[in-house]
Amino acid sequence: xxxxxxxxxxxxxxxxxxxxxxxxxxxxxxxxxxxxxxxxxxxxxxxxxxxxxxxxxxxxxxxxxxxxxxxxxxxxxxxxxxxxxxxxxxxxxxxxxxxxxxxxxxxxxxxxxxxxxxxxxxxxxxxxxxxxxxxxxxxxxxxxxxxxxxxxxxxxxxxxxxxxxxxxxxxxxxxxxxxxxxxxxxxxxxxxxxxxxxxxxxxxxxxxxxxxxxxxxxxxxxxxxxxxxxxxxxxxxxxxxxxxxxxxxxxxxxxxxxxxxxxxxxxxxxxxxxxxxxxxxxxxxxxxxxxxxxxxxxxxxxxxxxxxxxxxxx
Amino acid sequence: xxxxxxxxxxxxxxxxxxxxxxxxxxxxxxxxxxxxxxxxxxxxxxxxxxxxxxxxxxxxxxxxxxxxxxxxxxxxxxxxxxxxxxxxxxxxxxxxxxxxxxxxxxxxxxxxxxxxxxxxxxxxxxxxxxxxxxxxxxxxxxxxxxxxxxxxxxxxxxxxxxxxxxxxxxxxxxxxxxxxxxxxxxxxxxxxxxxxxxxxxxxxxxxxxxxxxxxxxxxxxxxxxxxxxxxxxxxxxxxxxxxxxxxxxxxxxxxxxxxxxx
Numbered sequence: 001x002x003x004x005x006x007x008x009x010x011x012x013x014x015x016x017x018x019x020x021x022x023x024x025x026x027x028x029x030x031x032x033x034x035x036x037x038x039x040x041x042x043x044x045x046x047x048x049x050x051x052x053x054x055x056x057x058x059x060x061x062x063x064x065x066x067x068x069x070x071x072x073x074x075x076x077x078x079x080x081x082x083x084x085x086x087x088x089x090x091x092x093x094x095x096x097x098x099x100x101x102x103x104x105x106x107x108x109x110x111x112x113x114x115x116x117x118x119x120x121x122x123x124x125x126x127x128x129x130x131x132x133x134x135x136x137x138x139x140x141x142x143x144x145x146x147x148x149x150x151x152x153x154x155x156x157x158x159x160x161x162x163x164x165x166x167x168x169x170x171x172x173x174x175x176x177x178x179x180x181x182x183x184x185x186x187x188x189x190x191x192x193x194x195x196x197x198x199x200x201x202x203x204x205x206x207x208x209x210x211x212x213x214x215x216x217x218x219x220x221x222x223x224x225x226x227x228x229x230x231x232x233x234x235x236x237x238x239x240x241x242x243x244x245x246x247x248x249x250x251x252x253x254x255x256x257x258x259x260x261x262x263x264x265x266x267x268x269x270x271x272x273x274x275x276x277x278x279x280x281x282x283x284x285x286x287x288x289x290x291x292x293x294x295x296x297x298x299x300x301x302x303x304x305x306x307x308x309x310x311x312x313x314x
Numbered sequence: 315x316x317x318x319x320x321x322x323x324x325x326x327x328x329x330x331x332x333x334x335x336x337x338x339x340x341x342x343x344x345x346x347x348x349x350x351x352x353x354x355x356x357x358x359x360x361x362x363x364x365x366x367x368x369x370x371x372x373x374x375x376x377x378x379x380x381x382x383x384x385x386x387x388x389x390x391x392x393x394x395x396x397x398x399x400x401x402x403x404x405x406x407x408x409x410x411x412x413x414x415x416x417x418x419x420x421x422x423x424x425x426x427x428x429x430x431x432x433x434x435x436x437x438x439x440x441x442x443x444x445x446x447x448x449x450x451x452x453x454x455x456x457x458x459x460x461x462x463x464x465x466x467x468x469x470x471x472x473x474x475x476x477x478x479x480x481x482x483x484x485x486x487x488x489x490x491x492x493x494x495x496x497x498x499x500x501x502x503x504x505x506x507x508x509x510x511x512x513x514x515x516x517x518x519x520x521x522x523x524x525x526x527x528x529x530x531x532x533x534x535x536x537x538x539x540x541x542x543x544x545x546x547x548x549x550x551x552x553x554x555x556x557x558x559x560x561x562x563x564x565x566x567x568x569x570x571x572x573x574x575x576x
Contacts, residue, residue, distance in 0.1 A: 056576075064417060065576045066316045080317060084420040092418035098411035102339040111338070114331040115419035163419075 012040045013076060015167055015198050016061060020070035023056050023222075030056045031067070032222035038215075040166075043189070043199040045209045045216035047300070049308050052219040054202035055095065058169050061200065062087055075166060088116060091160030095171040097152050099144045105155055106131065106140040109162055116163040123162060130158040133188065150181035157185065161192075168192060170201040174208060186211055206300040220308045230300050238263065238302045241278040245271040247291035260284065263306075274298060319571040323424040323564060331421065332429030333436075340437075351444040355390060359383055359445075359452060362510075374512050376541055380456060383449035384540040385509030387464060388471065388532045390445055391438035395472045396500050398434040399479025400492045407483060413574060423571045430480060431563055435472025442468040446540070457542035464539040467552075471532035474555045477562020484569035503529040508537075528558045 016038035023031035031053040038044045046054040059065035061074055063083025072079045074086045100108050109130060113123040131137045134154040139147065147155065153173070160168055173189070174182040189212060193199055203209050209216055210230045217227045226233060234240075239262040249257075249271045258264040261275035275281050278295055285293060340347060359379065367378030374381060406412035413426055443465060446455065455461050482495045506520070507529035513521055524530045531551040538545045545551075 059576060062418060068316065084422065087418065088420045094414065094418070096411060096414075098415040100335070100412060100415070101410065102342065107338070111335055112415070112419070114334060115328070115416050115421050117328055117331070117420065 014038060014073075015040050015075055016044075016200070017073040018057075018061075018070065019072075021057070021060060021067050021072060022069040023053070023060065023065065024068045029222050031060070033070070034217075034219070034222070034224045035070075036217055036224065036227065038198060038200060040198055041193065041196050042214045043193055043201070043212050045213035046200075046202040046219055047204065047206075047209050047216050047304060048202075048219035049204065051221075052308075053222040054219055055171055057219075058092075058171055058200065058202060062090060062092060062169060088163065089166045091163060091165035091168045093153075093156050093160045093168065093170040093173055095175070097156065099152060099155060099159070101143075101145050104141050104143055105136055105147070108144060108155060109159055112159045113162045118163065126162065126164070130161055133161070133191075134158040135184070150177050153177060153181065153185065157188065165197065167198045167200060170199065172202055172204070174203075174205065182208075206304060210300050218304060218307050225307045226303070233303050234298050234300060238298045238306055239274040239276045240298055241275055242296055242298045242302055243273040243275065243278055243281055243285075244294040244296075245273070245285075245289075245291045246294070247289075249291065256284075257281065272302075274302065317571075317575065319568045319575065323428070323567040324422075325428055326425055328421055329425045329429035329432065332416070332426055333433045336429070336433045348444070351441050352448060355386060355441075355445040356448050358386055359448060359454070363452070363454070377454070379452060380449075380454045380541055381512075381537075382510065383445065383452070383454040384464075384537040385507075385533055387442045387445045387449070387468065387540065388529060388536045389504050389507070389509040391442045391468045391472055392475050392503065392529055392532075393500065394441040395434045395438040395475040396479045396495070398437050399430070399476045400482050400486070400495065401489060403430055403434075403480050404483040404486055404489065404492075407570070407574070408486075413570075417574065423574060424567055427480060427563070427567045427570055431473055431476040431559075431566070434476035434479070435469045438472030438475070439465050439469050449540075455540055457538075457540045460542060461540045464536045467532065467535050467539065467555075470552065470555045470559065471528065471536075474528045474532075474558035474562065477559060477564075477566045480566035481562065481569050484566065484573045503527050506530075508533045528555060531555055 014037045016036070019035045021031055021034050022029065034057070046057060048054050056065055060067050060072060060079070063079050063086055066080065075089055077086055079086065100111060103111060106127060109127045110120050110123065113120065131140050134157060136151060136154055136158065139151060144152065144155070157173070174185055177185070186208070189199060199212070201212065213230055215227070215229055216233070217224045219225065226237065228236065246269060248269070249266070254264065254266060254271060257271065257273050260281055261273050263274040265272045273281055282293070282295060359382065363379035363382045367382070370378040372378065416426055417423070446461060446464065449455050478499070479495070482492060486492065506524050507527050508524075509529070513524060513530070516524065531554045535545055535548060535551045
């Protein structure tokens with residue numbers, strides 16, 4: 001099985017190939033010499049704190065943002081020369097809502113098709129399918145301004161699919177949405193992936209990245225810090241388990257703990273112990289430490305904080 | 315790898331998608347738009363034409379109402395196009411992010427601005443046609459059916475006024491910024507381009523200055539067409555309007571690229 005996937009991967013050219021990309025805004029390097037390869041049918045994630053360069057990278061992929069150095073190939077064509085041809089085969093779900101407030105839900109889809117040169121008669125069936133896909137059929141004739149935030153986002157996703165794209169680019173697709181909508185969108189994105197659509201997304205929800213992404217990069221300050229599958233990143237960069245201690249941990253105890261485990265960090269009044277052998281640490285700590293002890297599986301969030309630090313990004 | 319904002323704009327058929335969009339929005343809000351298109355000139359022509367006309371009598375051998383109506387066809391198209399190129403384009407470009415949505419499709423800034431310029435000029439034609447109809451109803455269109463030739467000229471002058479207005483949108487921080495353009499450009503042209511009184515009533519120096527204003531040339535063509543007189547120096551007037559249209563289209567594309575490209 002594994003073997004077969006490898007053969008398939010080798011046979012399929014990457015949908016995105018980036019090398020040495022640099023983007024400069026005056027003195028500020030928004031994207032600083034990054035490279036990555038995205039395979040067809042993958043869900044590829046860009047993870048990073050605000051200002052890491054994720055959105056700029058997505059804009060470069062779509063030919064919406066120039067780059068100052070490097071090379072970028074999307075769907076076998078190079079940017080920026082082939083930007084229009086590439087955009088014809090890509091759908092974008094932007095961070096900020098830019099639906100057309102003068103139109104209804106259905107009209108938004110028909111109108112957007114026109115921007116791709118698709119006449120209404122050509123997309124009538126597709127519009128109905130997309131309304132069903134995004135569970136907006138009952139709202140088809142409602143004005144956009146009457147929709148909730150979740151409905152708007154679903155419509156934006158439907159709109160991004162109007163040209164039957166090979167790649168869908170999503171910039172923080174579920175930010176600000178309630179859990180029901182978020183789960184619904186995750187299910188739809190998973191459905192798209194089973195149809196072979198390549199998904200490229202940015203997020204700072206670790207759960208989203210863990211659920212959706214086959215592969216992801218962690219970015220900070222314009223650089224790629226790490227790349228891999230979520231589970232692989234967790235096991236490689238932190239340990240399998242985290243034991244969090246809250247309360248007064250003495251320096252002596254902290255030193256001992258650090259010698260027992262893969263890694264230990266102190267942040268304020270909390271100590272984080274990353275370990276592959278949690279039982280031993282817990283046994284050592286015993287019952288009467290006077291500390292609050294939380295034991296959990298390590299996750300992507302631990303990788304993220306480990307790589308990008310705990311300082312606020314403001 | 316950096317695109318140049320000064321690259322020559324391309325004209326492609328996909329610009330019609332934006333025109334279609336604007337037309338569908340206009341159709342939804344047609345009632346108030348038409349009321350404005352007909353109501354305003356009717357009031358102007360009745361108030362000024364009949365009221366002031368009573369005092370003025372004839373101007374350049376024409377009844378004042380006829381003189382005024384033929385000028386207002388042009389000036390009203392200028393105002394309509396300027397409003398569209400500023401308030402409406404700014405709304406789509408900045409708060410509404412309509413252009414951002416379009417730029418994620420194969421449409422480029424070139425296509426968006428080409429569509430906007432044509433759409434603004436068409437709106438100018440709609441408003442000019444409404445005035446022409448009102449004027450005809452008041453018996454102020456002696457040129458008869460030949461007056462319809464004024465409409466393609468209005469379209470051309472619309473193109474000449476759309477570009478500068480869109481350039482203003484491209485540098486505007488907010489709607490208030492447009493006051494400068496209205497006070498410094500639109501209103502002076504409104505008063506100085508021969509809409510309300512003939513140019514020969516100006517001192518010679520001013521007569522020379524107004525030759526550089528596009529509205530002057532538009533009025534010089536549109537007025538004779540409406541009143542049924544021969545147009546003099548047609549080539550020169552059209553050339554000036556074509557020049558304003560071409561240069562300002564290029565400028566508008568470049569400046570909107572500078573604003574929207576990142």
